[in-house]
Amino acid sequence: MARVDLEIYGLNKPHSSEIFTLLVGKVYVGFITSIPENNLFSKVLNKGDSFVFPKGLIHFVVDIGKTKAIGIAALGSQNLGFYSLADAVLGTNPNIFDDVLAKAFQLDKKIVDWLQSQF
Known part of the structure; x- marks a missing residue:
């Protein structure tokens, strides 16, 4: 598990593998499916919302609110590093x-x- 703090309009760069729960703020999240479709699945999260990112798919989180966003990421790997x-x-x-x-x-x-x- 990791705490994620995002400044207003801050971005958690495209990376892979986790579940994200928003504690404070408003964020736009999304992930991209694999080739050949490359479809974007996205949603706006408000306080208390969670989003599951399929393991291994590239995804992002960006603060779109008027305040700093804080969330908790549950990582799906023994390697807790950020990729x-x-x-x-x-x-x-x-x-x-x-x-x-x-x-x-x-x-x-x-x-x-x-x-x-x-x-």
């Missing part, structure tokens, strides 16, 4: 070759280089 998709792909050490990421994300290599520099 952020952006950090994992763009913030590796050493960097993944920009050719690989440019092709994977269908971006210009200059954009990939800039994104990697942010980490």
Whole structure:
């Protein structure tokens, strides 16, 4: 279990695997199904609401209220570390070759280089 504190308009970056219960505030949550559909399932949560994210699917939580949001995340793994998709792909050490990421994300290599520099 982990406490999640989100500033107003704060974002819990895309990551995987948990159940989220909102204690304070208002948040927008969602997850994306796997290829080929890539469907987004989302919902606005208010105080006391919970949302189950299917294990292994990428999801996010963002504060959309007028106050700080606080929630509890129940993690579904023995590895209680936080796995952020952006950090994992763009913030590796050493960097993944920009050719690989440019092709994977269908971006210009200059954009990939800039994104990697942010980490």
